Amino acid sequence: MRRLPLCVVGGGSIGQRHINCAQASSTVDLTAVVDSNSDRRAELAARGLKVVASLDDVPSSTRAAIVATPTQNHAATATACLDRGLATLVEKPVTETVQEAKALCRRADDLGVPLFTGYHRRCHPFVAEARARLIVLGELVAVQGIWCLRKHDSYFDEPWRKVTGAGPILTNLSHEIDLMQYFAGPITEVTAICSHAARGLAVEDTAALSFRFANGALGNFMLSDSGASPWAFEAATGENPAIAVRGGDPMRFVGTEGAMGFPSLTIWGGADETQTDWRFPLVQMAAPNLPRVDGIAAQLERFVAAAGGAADDVLATGQDGLETMKVLDAVQRAAVSGRTEQVTL
Incomplete structure (x- = not known):
């Protein structure tokens, strides 16, 4: 099975969990971690990860993204991912406001790019x-x-x-x-x-x-x-x-x-x-x-399949994220x- 080339945007506490799950997955190729903080980039690079400061520097082979930035940045970052054609999973809440969530869902629909919200508890x-x-x-x-x-x-x-x-x-x-x-x-x-x-x-x-x-x-x-x-x-x-x-x-x-x-x-x-x-x-x-599972790891495997076109009725969609907002x-x-x-x- 071909691995999904995926980047994680944001290397903070929740981003670290996504990074760890991506590294452990047999279905993911972690192409890069994106973080604007130079100190954090140095820490991540010391672990052997490919780290970049901007989405513009992510390898062109990347096909999906997990957005784990501070909430205030979710809308702009997720929009940038969608505009690059990346299947996108945004940590909860999907955005900071209802208006931003509506705009993000419209953008995903207009582009025909999959958008999900990171309510990983559903995957237990x-x-x-x-x-x-x-x-x-x-x-x-x-x-x-x-x-x-x-x-x-x-x-x-x-x-x-x-x-x-x-x-x-x-x-x-x-x-x-x-x-x-x-x-x-x-x-x-x-x-x-x-x-x-x-x-x-x-x-x-x-x-x-x-x-x-x-x-x-x-x-x-x-x-x-x-x-x-x-x-x-x-x-x-x-x-x-x-x-x-x-x-x-x-x-x-x-x-x-x-x-x-x-x-x-x-x-x-x-x-x-x-x-x-x-x-x-x-x-x-x-x-x-x-059985007990790691909800974030289980969510990642579902996201990989959905990014490849598989139907999924458990993952929270962008629209689900909007309804919660x-x-x-x-x-x-x-x-x-x-x-x-x-x-x-």
Whole structure:
């Protein structure tokens, strides 16, 4: 099988994970790492990587790109990749604003170049199993989630992480919104309260959110990158080597016939369909034993196939990234207005 010539744009923390996966893949030829920071280029070059300062310097054989720059640069960088005909996967969020996301998706469509968003959590086997098991819960009525992890102080040494576009709403809630919509369908309206009190930065450090889904279900979510807790996707799954494993389901789904914790996939339901009301004890159903994978590596293999023309119904498209941005935009508008805000069509 011919390897896909691919470059990674951005050699920061998430870029490093993409670089490592590309180097380990038998289906990828890592043609270059693009980074404008001279010190970082020197560090990467010392590891034997081909490093360049600009997309203009990427080898002409390159056919695909992964964009892992700061969020504020996603739109311009991804557009430049598309204009070069490179199948492009952009780290989440796909852009900083809805307007940028719409323009990026239009550009990809006009050029006929594949565009994907880096919601790699979709690629875990337990995510596919969760979608399949939701049907046993009956009609979905409620979704509850939490992501609360205290980021280390040096995380904010990077100036871009202190300014608009870098708070936990765009950086961390983005993943959660994609998963919630992947599981429960479109979110149509949002209320939000945000706080800057813990860190005192321009970006929020804590947010409390409520949602309405198109199917009638309601949801809420607690978000903080300043509070220490065991409840977050990464802490439950161990998928990010930089975050300690602590366990505990950070997301729950409640239906008319039962409930499920995620990602454990533990289900609570009636002994039969007549015993689900509060007069009867619910029965705990064991979760399946599923293989664990590196979500970013699994996403990369799917991206390689999709860049070659294969159909894929798991990867998040550019349009999926736009739909998530619309919800995040509503969250930000609601935090300012103090009112319930509709998700724009």
